Amino acid sequence: MTAPVGTARADLDGRAPADCLLRISDLTVTYGLRSRQPVHAVVDVSLEVHTGRTLALIGESGSGKSSIARAICGLAPVERGTITMDGYELTTAPDRPVAAGQRGIQIVFQDPVSALDPRWSVWRSVAEPLLRHVPSSDDRRERAMVLLERVGLDRSFGDRHPHQLSGGQRQRVTIARALAPAPRLVILDEAVSALDVSVRNEILVLLDELKREEGLTYLLISHDMGAVAQMATDIAVMYLGKVVESGEAARVIREPAHPYTDALLASVPTVSGDIVDPSFRPRGEIGDTAHPPPGCRYHTRCPLAIDRCAAEEPLMRPVRERLTACHRADEKVNA
Amino acid sequence: MAQVVEQVAAARAVAAPGARVRRTRRLGPVLAIAFIVVLALIGVLAPVLAPDDPINQDLANQVGGPTAQHLLGTDSFGRDVLSRLIWGTRPALLGTLVAVATACVIGLPWGLVSGYAGGLVDMVLMRVADALLVLPGLVIALAITTALGASLTNAMLAVGIVFSPGLARVLRSGVLTVRDREYVVVTRMYGLRPWHRMIHHVLPNAVAPALIQITLLTGIAFLAQAALGFLGIGVSPPAPSWGNSLSDAYKFIIVDPAAVLAPGVVIVVTVLAVYRIGDYLRDRIEIPA
Amino acid sequence: MIPTLVRRLIAIVPTVIVATVVTFALVQITPGGAAEAAAGPTATPAQIAALKRQMGLDKPVPLQYLDWLWNMIHGNFGQSVINRQDVGTEIAQRLPVTLELTVLALLVALVVGIPLGIVSAARRQSRLDAVVRGGSGLGLAVPEWLLAMFAVDLFALQLGWLPPTGFTPLSENLAANLQGMILPALALGSGAAAIITRQTRSAMVEVLDSPFVRTAWALGLPRGQIYFRFALKNALISVITVIGLIAGALLGVSILIERVFVIPGMGSMLVDGVSQKDFPVMQGVTTIFVAIVIFINLAVDLSYTVLDPRIRR
Numbered sequence: 001m002t003a004p005v006g007t008a009r010a011d012l013d014g015r016a017p018a019d020c021l022l023r024i025s026d027l028t029v030t031y032g033l034r035s036r037q038p039v040h041a042v043v044d045v046s047l048e049v050h051t052g053r054t055l056a057l058i059g060e061s062g063s064g065k066s067s068i069a070r071a072i073c074g075l076a077p078v079e080r081g082t083i084t085m086d087g088y089e090l091t092t093a094p095d096r097p098v099a100a101g102q103r104g105i106q107i108v109f110q111d112p113v114s115a116l117d118p119r120w121s122v123w124r125s126v127a128e129p130l131l132r133h134v135p136s137s138d139d140r141r142e143r144a145m146v147l148l149e150r151v152g153l154d155r156s157f158g159d160r161h162p163h164q165l166s167g168g169q170r171q172r173v174t175i176a177r178a179l180a181p182a183p184r185l186v187i188l189d190e191a192v193s194a195l196d197v198s199v200r201n202e203i204l205v206l207l208d209e210l211k212r213e214e215g216l217t218y219l220l221i222s223h224d225m226g227a228v229a230q231m232a233t234d235i236a237v238m239y240l241g242k243v244v245e246s247g248e249a250a251r252v253i254r255e256p257a258h259p260y261t262d263a264l265l266a267s268v269p270t271v272s273g274d275i276v277d278p279s280f281r282p283r284g285e286i287g288d289t290a291h292p293p294p295g296c297r298y299h300t301r302c303p304l305a306i307d308r309c310a311a312e313e314p315l316m317r318p319v320r321e322r323l324t325a326c327h328r329a330d331e332k333v334n335a
Numbered sequence: 336m337a338q339v340v341e342q343v344a345a346a347r348a349v350a351a352p353g354a355r356v357r358r359t360r361r362l363g364p365v366l367a368i369a370f371i372v373v374l375a376l377i378g379v380l381a382p383v384l385a386p387d388d389p390i391n392q393d394l395a396n397q398v399g400g401p402t403a404q405h406l407l408g409t410d411s412f413g414r415d416v417l418s419r420l421i422w423g424t425r426p427a428l429l430g431t432l433v434a435v436a437t438a439c440v441i442g443l444p445w446g447l448v449s450g451y452a453g454g455l456v457d458m459v460l461m462r463v464a465d466a467l468l469v470l471p472g473l474v475i476a477l478a479i480t481t482a483l484g485a486s487l488t489n490a491m492l493a494v495g496i497v498f499s500p501g502l503a504r505v506l507r508s509g510v511l512t513v514r515d516r517e518y519v520v521v522t523r524m525y526g527l528r529p530w531h532r533m534i535h536h537v538l539p540n541a542v543a544p545a546l547i548q549i550t551l552l553t554g555i556a557f558l559a560q561a562a563l564g565f566l567g568i569g570v571s572p573p574a575p576s577w578g579n580s581l582s583d584a585y586k587f588i589i590v591d592p593a594a595v596l597a598p599g600v601v602i603v604v605t606v607l608a609v610y611r612i613g614d615y616l617r618d619r620i621e622i623p624a
Numbered sequence: 625m626i627p628t629l630v631r632r633l634i635a636i637v638p639t640v641i642v643a644t645v646v647t648f649a650l651v652q653i654t655p656g657g658a659a660e661a662a663a664g665p666t667a668t669p670a671q672i673a674a675l676k677r678q679m680g681l682d683k684p685v686p687l688q689y690l691d692w693l694w695n696m697i698h699g700n701f702g703q704s705v706i707n708r709q710d711v712g713t714e715i716a717q718r719l720p721v722t723l724e725l726t727v728l729a730l731l732v733a734l735v736v737g738i739p740l741g742i743v744s745a746a747r748r749q750s751r752l753d754a755v756v757r758g759g760s761g762l763g764l765a766v767p768e769w770l771l772a773m774f775a776v777d778l779f780a781l782q783l784g785w786l787p788p789t790g791f792t793p794l795s796e797n798l799a800a801n802l803q804g805m806i807l808p809a810l811a812l813g814s815g816a817a818a819i820i821t822r823q824t825r826s827a828m829v830e831v832l833d834s835p836f837v838r839t840a841w842a843l844g845l846p847r848g849q850i851y852f853r854f855a856l857k858n859a860l861i862s863v864i865t866v867i868g869l870i871a872g873a874l875l876g877v878s879i880l881i882e883r884v885f886v887i888p889g890m891g892s893m894l895v896d897g898v899s900q901k902d903f904p905v906m907q908g909v910t911t912i913f914v915a916i917v918i919f920i921n922l923a924v925d926l927s928y929t930v931l932d933p934r935i936r937r
Binding site for chain 2: 650907
Binding site for chain 1: 516517518519520521522523524525526527531536539540
C-alpha cells in the first residue's frame with residue numbers, strides 16, 4: 001500500500017488514513033486499449049473517499065468523472081492503477097462488478113428512464129440486488145416495500161411500473177434499489193441532473209437524510225456546482241481526465257487554487273450577483289480526450305497560462321491546505 | 336414474393352419504430368381473427384364436418400360440377416372437393432406453425448447470443464446470416480427439402496430454416512439497443528449470472544421488433560405451404576392440401592375453369608386474414624420502447 | 625472504380641463460401657445418407673458401398689467439398705441420379721428460359737411500376753392515386769402464382785386472347801415465344817410491380833416535398849423540368865436499391881410460374897429433382913441460382929457506386 005503518500009496527505013488534510021474507505025491510486029482508464037485510437041478517459045488519478053464523508057467529483061462532460069465511477073464498479077476498463085475498497089483490491093478481482101457489489105459499493109445513475117426495466121414492477125426492481133441471497137419472493141417483496149417507504153414512497157408504488165412514475169419518483173426507486181444490499185459507499189453518478197430543479201432539491205435532502213441514518217459514504221459525481229455546494233464535504237475537480245484540485249469542500253469553494261475551479265464556480269449564478277472576476281473565464285471549448293494538449297491540459301483555455309504551462313505538466317502538490325496541479329497556484333491571490 | 340422482399344428488407348435494415356401510422360378499424364382485425372379461429376376449428380373437427388371421405392375416389396364422376404351431394408364438385412379423381420378443402424385446413428395451419436416455430440427456435444437464440452456477446456462471435460454469426468439472406472429463399476427451401484426428404488414437416492422445416500437468419504438479425508438489432516441500458520448493466524454488481532440478464536432483462540425488452548417480424552413470417556409461411564403443395568411437395572398424395580387441390584384443379588382448367596376458384600379463394604382469403612392480423616399486431620406493438 | 629470493384633469482390637467471398645458450403649452440406653445431412661437414399665430400400669450393402677464410391681462419398685468431407693467445387697467451376701455438375709442425363713447440359717438448355725422469363729418479368733415490373741409510381745406521386749390524394757395504391761396493395765397480397773391461374777382462366781380460357789400454356793423456344797419462333805411469355809411475365813412481375821410502384825412513389829414524394837425542389841418550383845421552374853432533373857434521379861436510385869432484392873425473389877417465384885405455365889426452365893428441373901432426391905440436379909441448379917443472385921447483387925452494388933456520388937469512396 002502506498003502508505004507514505006497517504007501519510008503526507010493526512011498531515012495536510014488533517015484526516016487519519018485509517019478513515020479511508022475507498023482509495024484510488026494512479027488510476028488510468030482507457031477505452032479501446034487495443035484499437036487504433038485508444039481513449040484515455042482518466043489518467044493517473046489518485047483520490048480518497050473517507051468514511052462518512054461526501055466526495056464530489058466535479059467537471060465538464062468529458063472530464064472522466066463518470067469513467068471513474070464506472071471503473072470503481074468494475075464497468076470500465078482499467079489500464080493501470082488500483083482501486084481499493086476497505087483494504088480489498090477491486091482492480092485485480094476476477095469479477096470486478098461482483099467484487100464491488102460484495103464490498104458494499106452501489107451506484108445510482110443519472111437517467112431515471114433507463115435505470116429501471118420497464119417491464120418489471122417497481123418492487124421487483126428494488127429487490128433485484130437481493131435475488132441471489134434472499135430466495136423467498138415474499139421476503140424480498142417485504143424488504144422492497146420497507147425500502148420504498150424509506151425513500152419516501154408509499155407502499156402502493158411497489159406494484160406499479162416505471163412508466164407510471166414521475167422522474168423524481170423513479171429516482172427514489174433507483175435509490176431504494178441501491179440501498180437494498182445495505183451498501184457502505186453509494187456512488188451518485190449525476191443522480192439529480194436529469195430532474196427538475198424543484199424535485200432535485202427534494203432528492204438531495206433525501207440523500208442527505210439517508211446518509212446520516214444509514215451511515216453511508218457518498219461519491220457524488222456532478223457538473224452542477226450548486227448540488228455540489230449543497231452536499232459535498234470534499235471536492236475533487238477534474239479536467240480532461242486529470243484531477244486539478246482536491247480538498248475540503250469549504251476551502252475549495254471559498255478560495256479555489258486552480259483557475260479551472262474558479263471558472264466552474266463562476267458559472268453558478270448567485271443571488272447577490274457577485275461573480276468571480278470574469279478574467280477567470282475559460283476561453284474556447286473543452287479539448288479532445290483522445291488528443292489532449294501538451295503540458296498542462298488546461299493551458300489552452302487558461303487565462304493565466306504562461307510558457308511553462310504548455311511545456312511542463314504540473315503535478316498535484318499541497319497549496320493552502322488542499323492539493324492542486326497548477327504552476328502558478330502559489331502566486332495566485334484572491335480577488 | 337412481395338412478402339419475401341419485405342421480410343428481407345426488414346431484416347437488412349434495423350427495424351425503425353413508428354414508421355407506420357395507420358388507422359386501425361376494429362372490424363377488420365376482429366373479422367380476421369374470427370376467421371382464423373373458425374379455420375382452426377374446422378381443422379380440428381374435420382372428421383366430423385367433412386361430408387365425404389377426402390380420399391374416396393369416384394372415377395365415374397371426375398371433375399363434376401357442384402351437385403347436391405358434392406357442394407363444390409369433384410376433382411380429377413372424383414373426390415369431393417369440399418371435404419378435401421376441409422381436411423386441407425390441417426396441413427395449412429400445422430405447416431405454418433412448424434415453419435414459424437422452426438424459425439423462432441433457430442433464429443431467436445442466434446440473434447440473442449450474437450447481440451449480447453458482441454465482438455468476434457457477433458461478427459461471425461452475422462456474416463453467416465448476411466450470406467444466407469442473399470440466397471433465394473424458395474430455392475434453398477427446395478434444396479433443403481431434397482436433402483431431408485419430401486414431406487410436409489420437412490418442407491416446412493426447410494422454410495423455417497430459411498427464415499431464421501432474417502429473424503436473428505432483427506432480434507440482434509433489438510438486443511443491441513437494450514444491452515447497454517442501465518438496468519441491464521447494473522445487475523452485474525448483484526452477482527447474478529449473464530443468463531439471468533439475457534432472459535429476464537434483455538430478451539423481453541428486445542423482442543418487440545422480432546415479434547413484428549414473426550407476424551410477417553406467418554403470412555409468408557402460409558403461402559409457402561400452399562405453394563409447395565401446389566408444386567407437389569409437402570403432403571404426399573392422396574392426402575389433401577389446399578396446394579394440391581389447386582394444382583389438381585388447374586390441370587383440368589380447360590375442362591372446368593371454375594374449379595380453381597374454390598381452393599384459390601380459400602387461400603387468398605386466409606392470406607388476407609393473416610396479413611390483417613399481422614398489421615393489427617404490428618400497430619399495437621410498435622410503441623417506442 | 626477499379627479499387628471499389630476489387631473491394632466489393634472481396635466482400636462477396638464470405639457469401640460465396642457460405643453459399644457453396646451450405647449447398648454442399650445439404651447432401652451430407654441427408655438422414656440415412658445420400659448413397660443409401662439414392663440406392664433405394666432394396667439395395668444391398670455392397671451396392672450401397674459401390675454407389676458411395678461412385679458418388680465420391682467415401683472420401684473425407686473437406687476433400688469432397690473441394691472436389692465438388694473444382695468440378696463445378698469446370699461446368700461438371702454430374703449426372704442426374706434418375707435419368708442419367710448430364711446435369712450441366714440440361715442446365716445450359718434451361719437457363720436461358722428461366723432468364724428470359726425473369727428478365728421479362730423485371731421489365732414488366734419496371735415499365736409498369738415506375739410510371740405508376742411517378743404519376744401517383746404527382747397526383748397525390750387523387751382518385752388515381754387511390755386506385756394505384758389499392759392495386760398495388762392487391763398485387764402485394766395475392767401471390768403471383770395464384771394470380772397467374774386466375775389470369776389464365778380469364779385471358780386464355782374465357783377471352784381466348786393468349787395461349788394458356790405451351791412454350792416455344794426462342795430459337796424456333798420469336799413471335800410465338802413472346803406470345804407464350806406474355807402472361808407468365810405479367811403474372812410473375814405483378815408483385816414486383818407493386819413494390820416498385822410503392823418504392824417509386826414514396827421516393828418521389830420525399831423528393832418533391834424537399835425544400836430544394838419546392839424552392840425550384842416556387843422560383844417558377846417548369847414542372848416537367850423539376851420532375852425529370854431532380855425527382856426522377858433520386859427516385860431511380862431508391863428503386864435500384866430494391867432491384868437486387870427483387871431480382872432474387874423473382875428468381876425464386878419463377879419456379880412457381882414455370883409450373884403454372886409448363887415452362888421448361890430451371891425451376892421445373894429443380895422441383896422434379898426434389899421429390900426424387902436427385903442430388904446432383906439439386907446441387908447444380910441451386911448453385912446456378914445462387915450464382916446468378918450473387919452476381920446481380922454485385923452488379924447492383926457497383927451501379928450504385930457509379931450513380932450516387934455520395935457513396936463513392
